[in-house]
Amino acid sequence: MEKRELSFPGALVGALIGLGAEIAISELTGIDLITGILEIIGAGFGLIRIDRRIYESTVKLLKGMDVEPDDDYQNVLRRIDTLTIDLPELRQSFLKLMEAGLRAKKA
């Protein structure tokens, strides 16, 4: 494969053209394009981060359950069932986590 060489003047010209285009678009249409794109990217990252945080918290909750050494899968499942009788979304998350754990253990 041909090795690509990075050019500093080329990057500078590209940046200037981009800036010119952004100014022209915002002057002609009144839309602040770059700010909008950055906001969308920021919001996307924010959503990913909070989802990750919620996932970590779910794992921590599952680990924080009082499990006896002689408890088997069915016992833990029954306990989760009694505690999440009116919490359907959380129960689904727990079940998915436990299934993933079992699959990993089998593999």
Next chain:
Amino acid sequence: MGLGALFRILKRPLRKTLEQTGSLPTRYYLRRILESLDRDNIGEAVRLLSVSRGALVDRSRRELVRQQVLFRCRVLMKRHDRRIRSIEGRIETLNRGGRFPWRWFRKIPAERLVRYENLLSLEKQAQSLLEKYERELRNI
């Protein structure tokens, strides 16, 4: 650096006031609720949950976090319940041994009894507090 220090100084007193208005983004509240949950601070989590409004984009996340807090509350209640039963059992055992007439036999159990009774009242207080939080969480 000066601005950062100033921001940190102002953040603490202003945070509660701003949070109480409920006008901050839902994601901020969720993050703070999860922090409280990490420390088992259920009271703070309930307060923040009741203040946050839950914007449309974050409504399902808020609901999941509410369920997480409720679940943790139940786990802690079960734990306290088990401890209460264990302490009550020990108190009963000590009370059964109370028929010994000699002081040297009774002294240590009497001290232990007082300690267990104090512990029992603390456990019951924690239990009733968690029950209150559970009721509040179900209504949010």
